[in-house]
Amino acid sequence: MLAAAALADDARMTTPTEDFQISPEAAEVYEARFVPGIFAERVPHTLDAAGVRAGQSVLDVACGTGVVARAAVDRVGPTGSVTGVDLNEAMLAVARRLSPGIDWHRADAAALPFDDDRFDAVVCQMAMMFFPDPVAALTEMARVARPGGTVTVLVPASLASSPGYSRFADVVGRHAGRDAVGLVTTYFALGDLDGLRLSFADAGLTGLESSTRTGHARFGSIDEFVATEVEGSPLIERIDDDTYGAIREDCAAELAEYVVGDDGAVAVPFDCHAVAGRVEA
Numbered sequence: 042m043l044a045a046a047a048l049a050d051d052a053r054m055t056t057p058t059e060d061f062q063i064s065p066e067a068a069e070v071y072e073a074r075f076v077p078g079i080f081a082e083r084v085p086h087t088l089d090a091a092g093v094r095a096g097q098s099v100l101d102v103a104c105g106t107g108v109v110a111r112a113a114v115d116r117v118g119p120t121g122s123v124t125g126v127d128l129n130e131a132m133l134a135v136a137r138r139l140s141p142g143i144d145w146h147r148a149d150a151a152a153l154p155f156d157d158d159r160f161d162a163v164v165c166q167m168a169m170m171f172f173p174d175p176v177a178a179l180t181e182m183a184r185v186a187r188p189g190g191t192v193t194v195l196v197p198a199s200l201a202s203s204p205g206y207s208r209f210a211d212v213v214g215r216h217a218g219r220d221a222v223g224l225v226t227t228y229f230a231l232g233d234l235d236g237l238r239l240s241f242a243d244a245g246l247t248g249l250e251s252s253t254r255t256g257h258a259r260f261g262s263i264d265e266f267v268a269t270e271v272e273g274s275p276l277i278e279r280i281d282d283d284t285y286g287a288i289r290e291d292c293a294a295e296l297a298e299y300v301v302g303d304d305g306a307v308a309v310p311f312d313c314h315a316v317a318g319r320v321e322a
């Protein structure tokens with residue numbers, strides 16, 4: 042869903058154990074292709090769920106190239122403030138170039154470089170499934186939110202609720218073995234809404250509200266979709282050319298219904314959950 046074929050060697054953002062350091066070129070491709078194709082569409086859901094409004098101070102955790110933070114600036118207006126944090130320096134370099142006025146920091150979500158009780162709203166879009174310890178990160182996000190403030194996370198819903206990705210996963214399983222499916226489905230790892238809400242409760246967050254919306258992953262063609270998913274994951278190192286060819290061939294048939302343009306462009310739907318919790322006042 043994320044790392045393009047062009048990023049395959051250094052953008053293993055599908056693997057939670059990686060340290061996420063990608064090249065400057067990969068970060069530029071992320072901003073040019075994946076933000077408009079996948080992530081920008083989710084921003085209103087994230088900010089609506091967080092209730093971000095004029096005058097607030099907002100922290101965007103795992104901000105990537107800053108698509109959520111930039112939209113938050115528009116919502117909080119001149120009396121508010123926005124801060125972005127990411128582990129990845131190349132992502133932050135793009136974010137700084139696009140919005141020098143936002144306060145950007147390199148940090149781990151589980152060790153935020155801020156005092157307690159600092160932000161009105163802490164948001165984290167499409168990243169928590171990569172954190173090694175999501176509850177630890179949520180606890181840290183709650184620490185830097187002020188009493189009465191909110192912590193909001195948006196992640197993809199379960200694979201089962203995303204038929205296009207389920208079909209892709211079935212094709213991978215058919216040709217590369219069931220063990221290989223996990224390599225291309227990390228994005229859906231936190232898709233169980235009850236489990237996600239439990240993590241919020243474990244982090245001490247209360248008054249939980251959740252919502253689910255459908256959006257799309259847009260690619261130039263089915264083949265580009267497959268290349269992105271396979272070559273941007275560890276799967277590419279585990280399969281030979283014949284297996285890869287068979288996956289491509291089957292996907293051309295299995296995913297044909299997601300072609301939306303005469304030029305072969307595809308829009309693969311998938312749901313995302315947003316969960317918002319409050320820090321006890």
Ligand SMILES: C[S@@+](CC[C@H](N)C(=O)[O-])C[C@H]1O[C@@H](n2cnc3c(N)ncnc32)[C@H](O)[C@@H]1O
Nearest residue numbers: 061080103104105127128129149150166167168
């Ligand atoms: C799929 S991108 C999402 C970026 C952004 N939120 C968006 O919606 O475009 C995931 C981001 O999580 C960041 N990330 C992964 N693990 C992290 C961690 N432990 N702490 C901070 N950032 C992390 C990666 O560097 C990457 O920028």
